[in-house]
Amino acid sequence: MSGLLSVFLKELTDQFGSRRFMLIALIVVITGLFSSYTASEALREQQFLNEEYLFLSLFSLSGGGLPSFLFFISFFGPLLGIILGFDAINGERTRGTLSLILSQPVYRDVIINGKFLASIATVAIMIASIMVMIAGISIAKLGVVPNGQEVARAFLFFIACILYIAFWTSLAILFSIVFEKSSTSALTSIAIWIFLAFFVYMIAGVIADEVYPITRQSTPELLAKHESLRTMLLRFSPAVLLEEISAAILNPTVRVFGPMFETQLQGLILTPLSLSQSVLVVWPQFVALVAASIICFAVSYLAFMRKEIRST
């Protein structure tokens, strides 16, 4: 598959060289570094230094008015993913390079695979470098060195971030195949992002209220049903999935999501979970995130293979 490697390397170079990528990368790096810096300040002031898993809380803790690193990823991640993919196919189509490439002896899927892999690699390199920078800050400022357990958890968090952004990239690539104009595909991707990031909370609340109307006299069972329906609906948003995954991965004491009865909590000893137990807690969320990306990619793959490419 020398063709795949060539396309991959070409796309990777293009991504890193493009101005729009540099712009968003700069924003993400600056906000990420600042948020973890303020988080480390807050940690120092509040004398949390004896807390376990201090290193991990740098990613999820907010301080000094700046939101957490996790928030920035869940907010800017989709934008980054969309920027990497929104004109993957239709951009080449308008410039006339797509028919040039397709007339070369390579399988058609090599192009879309190469583009997708290059986008993921771009994201991976970027997130990895930010996380390493944060680790550097934490070591310098707090003097804490992450232990093996923390490194493993940070790595899983890293994977979750990539999966999250990969979903948005594959969605954007899908639209870049379906729509002829890159402005249309960009706007559609952004519309979906805004919907899933902001409006899904309201809509989930409204639907849950419709199905299980609650009043002040409602039984706890009804309240629980209402809440679990709301959470289920919210999980359609990849941002919610990422938040849940990060909550469990970055905080070893998290073991349940959603409402619980007091009886269930009886006798519970709040010890940190082991890594594998934490993964088990959010395994469904992990699978859902992977599945969402795969579905998007599979649909774009099929759409692209069936599409007739004309130069005019």
Next chain:
Amino acid sequence: MALVVEVQDLVKDYNGFKAVDGVTFHVAQGEIFGLLGPNGAGKTTTILMLLGMTEPTAGVVCVCGYDPNKEPLEVKRITGYLPENVGFYEDLTAKENLLYLTKLNGIPEDVAIKKIDKVLTTVGLLEVKDKLVGTYSKGMRQRLGLASVLIKEPKLVILDEPTTGIDPEGTEQVLDLIRKMSREMGVSILLSSHLLYQVQQVCDRVGIMFRGKMVAQGSIEEIGRQVLGEREGIMKLTYDYISDEALSKLDGIDGVLEKKIANNSIILKFNEERKLDIVREVVMRGFLPIEVKGREYSLEEIYIRYFREE
């Protein structure tokens, strides 16, 4: 002669609309075949089917012994295709663009670099090979397109509207290169165009497409005779003295239709097909032809005549 392209009863149906409807033609080795027709006649669709880029509804396509539908990669390996409005990566230089294409063709880099210089010399872009393609003119881009086609040393070159939108000088350069490819490198060329004059200049044979059908096929001469019938040419002659006596000296030449004296010269109308024989005969009898309008069949006329009849 070996056939490079064979197409038989090709049909492409887009949900009931027949873009290509039973087209049959062939291209021999080293030949320049022109696919002519107005926009929307089905030329590009035919080309896409030749390359396996779209699936025929019915019919047989064979390129150098390969079925493009089943072995598109083999066909693309030996075929250079220059699409209409081809684009290059504007933020790369000509050399980098070609290097990327050679990588996709699986040509090792050290071989590729030598080849790139060679083809860029052929198309006359060697001096600007390190300039960004974004700074190129349309004519230069088209020549770069020809270079991208030549770099894989193809047996067949397919050019879709190769001269559309370029200035006359650029057009001339492109046409020269097309001739060169066919005559010197022995490449077969299939070119589609609606610019008749240019096609007429380079093509050995043409096929005229209209509404998905191949309506006429052959050399321009053949098609012309088919569509326009016999033509007459006009010759202007001088002689030592212009008189009726001189006129009578022209009696008995086969193919002369009319002769008369006008403005101190003799005007001869003759059958176009016998042009050479008549000129020879006239000179032998001591006349000096000063003007021979042996009008060739122009594709334009054929075209207009044909579509008016439709």
